[in-house]
Amino acid sequence: MIHAAIYHGPGDIRVEEVPDPEIEEPTDAVVRITHTAVCGSDLWFYRGHREEMPEGAGVGHEPMGIVEEVGDKVRHVEPGDRVLSPFSISCGECEFCRKGLQTSCVNGYGWGGDLTGAQGEKVRAPHANGTLVKVPERYADDEGVLESLLPLTDVMCTGHHAAVSAGVEAGDTAIVIGDGAVGLCGVLAAKRLGAERVIAMGHHEDRLEIAEEFGATEVISAEGEEAIEAARETTYGGANHVLECVGMESSMETAAEVARPGGTIGYVGVPAGVETTDFVATMFGKNVGLEGGVAPVRRYVDDLMADVLQGTLDPSPVFTKTVDIEGVPEGYEAMDEREAVKVMVKNE
Incomplete structure (x- = not known):
């Protein structure tokens, strides 16, 4: 079992035990989350502005971590790779992915729901070839670089x-x-x-x-x-x-x-x-x-990553509070009360 943040209604986020994600399709990967975040858009359901958000759903959509396992058809990443992911899952092969509009991928969807949300210890990443972005090995353990890269998952x-x-x-x-x-x-x-x-x-x-x-x-x-x-x-x-x-x-x-x-x-x-x-x-x-409209993160992330890695772009100051996985509910409260611009979640 792993720990993950679960939505239980407006103002009610709880960290609970959920089953470990597993490979279900040959295009899947399992990623152990090391860094993630609470997003301003998460506050809409937290404040009760999105009635379609089901109670019991996993939350969070900004994952970065280490690949633990891959399906037979995954070619772009392998176990041990440091990766980050856009908030929108995309296959990388359909008409819209090819034109750089990955948020309209015909095979795509978002984190949470039937998937573990990214505010957890692990996720199953569908369409790993099209979705996951590898961090170059030389930067894979550079904490400063990783914190600068994390905002590329969304904001x-x-x-x-x-x-x-x-x-x-x-x-x-x-x-x-x-x-x-x-x-x-x-x-x-x-x-x-x-x-x-x-x-x-x-x-x-x-x-x-x-x-x-x-x-x-x-x-x-x-x-x-x-x-x-x-x-x-x-x-x-x-x-x-x-x-x-x-x-x-x-x-x-x-x-x-x-x-x-x-x-x-x-x-x-x-x-x-x-x-x-x-x-x-x-x-x-x-x-x-x-x-x-909805930002096609996968279209932009490689160019922006190059700037982060060469030291000309650093969005990490948007993180003004850091918590661990057990502190995710506290992170929501801090953002809701405008006590934090954006909260980083770091797992050991």
């Missing part, structure tokens, strides 16, 4: 997807809405793509300090109309590239208001509480484009 690639979708290029001005882990990684991504000005919008001073560490040239600590007016004033009417990294109706409305006519919003915030489309009228009148 760093998601922030990057926002920047790419918004069309950020060298010399541009970009506005990043949201000071959670994805928004902070969006700041990093915009700077990586060469943006000259990156304006981070949020209302938590400690998080905006991280945004400045990540390269934000300006920060706006305000909400609602005050934030919108400040963004418009500093950009002389709005930015051509806006990264929406929250997923609330208010953040979408803000993105529409601060986008310059003819600009593009890259939206990656998991939608929650978006009930109207009033902001669409604002976008329509200004010819503002909307691009984005």
Whole structure:
């Protein structure tokens, strides 16, 4: 038996014993989790905003660990390899995987449910050839590198997807809405793509300090109309590239208001509480484009990993609290109370 975090209803995450995962298909691998995380999107079901989340489900979707066993058809990894995985499982062979849209894989699905969630001691990884990403052997035991790589399982690639979708290029001005882990990684991504000005919008001073560490040239600590007016004033009417990294109706409305006519919003915030489309009228009148959606992590992870390994990219400061597997419920509480930006879970 292994220990894993299990959902038992809003505000109720428990670490329990569950059966060891086993190879069920020849394309499976079993991975012993050494590092994982609690994600901001996990808070939606934790707060009761997702009724479809079944009680008794394993939780967590950001695994990194050591391969223990592989099926007969697994060729890309072998026992002993250090690997990380995107939050979305993908076969690597279908139409959508081939075009870099692995989140729409016809054979894909997410961690948890019938699988052990990634906030556990081990997982069965289906479609291991298409899903698992090997960490080069020379870095496999470098704890600093591993902690810098862990955000590539989700938030760093998601922030990057926002920047790419918004069309950020060298010399541009970009506005990043949201000071959670994805928004902070969006700041990093915009700077990586060469943006000259990156304006981070949020209302938590400690998080905006991280945004400045990540390269934000300006920060706006305000909400609602005050934030919108400040963004418009500093950009002389709005930015051509806006990264929406929250997923609330208010953040979408803000993105529409601060986008310059003819600009593009890259939206990656998991939608929650978006009930109207009033902001669409604002976008329509200004010819503002909307691009984005669920980040295809597998499409981006190799390029971003190369930057981490050469020391030019380090998103690890988004982790402001670390727990072990037994401390996962505490990690949820800390994020729910805004006492942590993102929680790392480390298994011995």
